[in-house]
Amino acid sequence: MDKQMDFVLRTIEERGVKFVRLWFTDVIGTLKSVSIAPAEVEGAFSEGIGFDGSAIEGLTRSHESDLLAHPEPSTFQVLPWRGTIDPAAGMFCEIRTPDGQPAVSDPRNVLKRSLENAADAGFSFYIHPEIEFYLLKSRQFGQEGPVPVDSAGYFDNVPGGTAHDFRRSAVRMLEDLGISVEYSHHEGGPGQNEIDLRYADALTMADNIMTFRTVVKEVAIEQGVHATFMPKPFADQPGSGMHTHMSLFEGDGNAFYEEGAEYQLSQVGRQFVAGLLTHAREIAGVTNQFTNSYKRLWGGDEAPSYVTWGHTNRSALVRVPRYKPGKGSSARIEHRGIDSAANPYLAYALMLAAGLKGIQEGYELPAEAADNVWALNERERRALGYKALPTSLDESVAAMEDSELVAETLGETVFSYVLANKREEFQRYRHQITPFELNTQMNIV
Structure with missing residues (x-):
């Protein structure tokens, strides 16, 4: 045995x-x-x-x-x-x-296939996610909608507060499960928290994320609150992303690191970023898979809305973090578009496939977005060649259905199902009569 x-x-x-x-x-x-x-x-x-x-x-x-x-x-x-x-x-x-035979429709198997493609090219793929979520007082919402457990903000220390006790219990439980936590803190929105998991290979990390969500839900129930990974539960507060730091390794060496290169980012790293940017609109239906996901992407705060990259620019879709001197193994890139509700197996499979495509085809990395992309007007963004991410799930599905990369990576069965499921979701969403429409139009037309 x-x-x-x-x-x-x-x-x-x-x-x-x-x-x-x-x-x-x-x-x-x-x-x-x-x-x-x-x-x-x-x-x-x-x-x-x-x-x-x-x-x-x-x-x-x-x-x-x-x-x-x-x-x-x-x-x-x-x-x-x-x-x-x-x-x-x-x-x-x-x-x-x-x-x-492995089931072609198993999301975990989809990620395994992408990792095998990477291995055939000599790479292993490592992930470090920053997972955001909201804690609410109850799962049952009244007319006022969901109610957060506190009114604290970014990095606020709330001794004895629900979020403080929650994070302590959740982190301890994750460590008991062998899932290493790097950071935990209160995020920008009331009741919003973030827990960052330490680097692991992509398959292990996808498993860890699924376990993480279960732990967060279980601890919330234990403490009499409700946890949600919904991308944008509050219109006037930040959405919940899952900023993902990624590295490719060749053996023991970080393939994204090159001493003396701009930002110490190697040609392989630049081509990987170029792949993520080139295919960003096509894969958005998986990295941002719900109608609500687009309220986060286009709701302001720190969510990216345009297909750009930058160094310290937090308005960019892909960021190249500051290099830590003497730590070439820590070279990485950060994808800031993916949200906390994504299926990690499918999302990471597509992000890896997009990056590998950039390496295999020798994609050229466009010019860096040095300015705050949100502060530019539409004419300025057009002049700089900044394409917008999809503004709705419907637009995402339209971009995805013509994508050879998504079809090949997901496989015919999963690809067909994702398209059908997302079309149905948008149809149901489009048929809703919202409070906004009733409040603004009922008495004036």
């Missing part, structure tokens, strides 16, 4: 684990779970656990519905929020067909 499998079985016995949750996501990024008894785990490793894939959003069609969830022992973790009464553990799964 594999050493990792043996470790899982021994830990289950030694810790008295009563339930083992097998985790995977649908195409939108909703975490799915099935619990099995400890006695079934060894069989799950060898044979998988069967389920009806047609009942899960986007996983398969009804006439080919049988799928198997195969737990990956390297992702095993005892779930600390379950306590000592009937302890539970969890593992992420690879979804396979009955003949043992």
Whole structure:
């Protein structure tokens, strides 16, 4: 038996684990779970656990519905929020067909394929996300809408406050799960918080993000509040992004680092950024997958609205952070467009694919945006060649449906489902009569 499998079985016995949750996501990024008894785990490793894939959003069609969830022992973790009464553990799964092939519709498998393409080119891909979210007093909203748990702002210290206690409990729980946290602090909006996870390879990080969201939700319930990763829950407050720092490594060397280059950014790094910019509009339907995502991108504050890059420019879509002298391994680029509601498996697969395309095709990096892009007028932005990101989900879908890069990266099944799902969402959104329309038009027309 594999050493990792043996470790899982021994830990289950030694810790008295009563339930083992097998985790995977649908195409939108909703975490799915099935619990099995400890006695079934060894069989799950060898044979998988069967389920009806047609009942899960986007996983398969009804006439080919049988799928198997195969737990990956390297992702095993005892779930600390379950306590000592009937302890539970969890593992992420690879979804396979009955003949043992990876399911083409499994989002985790989509990311694996992108990582294999990177490996074929000699690269490994590392991620460090800054994850923002809001804490609300209740999940039930009255006429006044959602109510944040506090009125604090950026980096505010609120001793004894809900957010302070929340972050302390959440960080401790994440560390118990082996997920390293780099920073945590109050963000700019009332009730808004940010927790930054330490660098990891992209697949591990995508798993960690899914676990992170579960931890945040569980701690919120425990403390009598509600946590949301909705991109823009308040019209007059900042949205919640998931700024993502990325690096490519060739062996032990950071492929983005070149001593003496501008910003110490190598040619590979410049081409990767050029790829992200070239394909930014095409992949926005996944990095910003909901109608509400575009309220964040076009709602002001620090969300990027235009396809630009810069060094210390926080209005740019892609930023090249300051170089730390003597730390070439820390060279990285930051994508500021992706929001906290994205499916990390699909979003990171596309971001990687876009960057690799830039390297493979030798894309030229356009001129840096040195000015505050938001402060420019439309004529100035046009003259500088700054293209706008999509202003709506409908515009994103239109850009995505003609994209060979998105179709090839996601695969036909996932690509078709994402397009259909997003079209349906926008149709439902467009049919709504909003309070804005009623308040501004009911009595004047």
